[in-house]
Amino acid sequence: MNKLLFITLIVLLSQVLRAQDVSLLTYNIKYDNPKDSINNWENRKTFLISQLRFYSPDIFGTQEALFHQLQDIQIALKQYQFFGLGRKHGDEEGEHCAIFYNKNKVQLISQNTFWLSQTPNRPSKGWDAALNRICTYGVFQKKNSNDRFIVFNTHFDHVGKKARIESSKLILKKIQKINTQKLPIILMGDFNLEMNTEGIRIILKELQDTNLAAGKNAFGPVGTFNGFHFHKPVTRRIDYIFSGKDDFTILKSGILSDSKDCHYPSDHFPVYTELLFKNN
Template sequence: MKKVSLLTIAFFCLAIVQGQSFIVGSFNLRYDNPRDSGNLWVNRAPIVASLIRFHDFDVLGTQEGLRNQLDDIKRTLPEYAFFGAGREDGQAKGEHSAIFYKTAKFNLLKSGNFWLSSTPEKPGPGWDARLNRICSWVQLQDKRSKKKFYFFNVHYDHQGVEARRESSLLILKKIKEIAGNDPVVFTGDLNGSHESEWYKSLEGSGWLKDTYKQVAHPYANNGSFNSFGASLQKTEIIDHIFVTAPFKAQKWGVLSDHYHGKFPSDHYPILAVISL
């Protein structure tokens, strides 16, 4: 009886530990562009959904997805829900920075959006940005452990240098304002490598930590942008996953999945295994 009890306790403790580990990621889906001949969304959609399911993301920040793309993923993967608003109107119009999460694993407690501009409470471009840019966030609670954390997801402007610099400063301010001292995961396509000023603002903040730098052996055999195969020689990581304490990463990798010589998106997804 004593042995059985000890084994039961051991398995219970192991289950608790496993419940604190999450597979998180960031994935620029490439918007549904009818000019992407040979890489149309109608052909990529089932591949993207299959990739998400196979790699078993618990929470995934996506960029560029239009509402029809997000609905396609949700329809194929009913085990997930998503939150996010269109950057053009705060409703459904335009690209989203949507967050997918497993409904069997998490309760959604809070959610919101803000724009990367000097007036973050309303739609509009910021600084020298060419386009509206939005950050979406959720507060999730792990159903097993009852632990809570925030997840922020964003897509920085691709042309405005000042906008990218200012976006990082705004992100730091808004995360502290919204999440306070609670644990945070921050994902996104920053359109900037580890050498960019806006990346360094985040990494040098003293409390946001890049999961890439937390692991001993990041799986970075490719850069994170492939341009549907046209930029395979690039090595820069422009998609990122940051965390605050007490999160800690055990694994990090660029997922260079492809199918029949084609690519699910013009970005590779990145994945991190983190523990809380």
């Protein structure tokens, strides 16, 4: 075979394969609390944003972000657009579970937000939760591809034990109701639940943990919640990216413990994954 033709075929093949995979990241970026002193948003946002720029996921979900934090990220990362509502009143106030997407890589088809409560269609607090909690989702299509998929991004309550269990059940019911076309599913966020808890076991009946499914292609520490304690082992894993069991091949997954000058950019580590659509 002509050498130039061979190289051209390899390049075209790599482009086709790239169109068939999707990279995602979930990140509790810690809300902007001036009382955090050295770890306040102004001191860590530059490194956090550069971290996002380096990994450059097609889609990333944030938890705890206030609207001005979302704006800071979007201003710096101009190829991304975000959507989502504040959990307090369904406007710009309060913490968001926003989803950012690279406009050059994926197209947003539709989006919405619901509350983790008995009245999910309006701002509300559910069961024994301490705060309003939400789940934001978007239907996407890969550019230069027919692949459509749905991404859900959430943040479970940190107090309510029943609320966390019922939130798992509610999200699975919502996925079933929303996903009438049987599209590939991704669920990510801060679940405030470790692996051996009932809420996670409920989710794993329907979805797979991409970090575990990656096997030898998983990288990083065991835990995701570091509490800004740089010199302590991180063993508590409460942040996850789940996917439909028959939707994707898990190419790789990482819990990203990047730091600068002995400081973490957030009190949670982000979780990153690359997925290959199984229909291809």
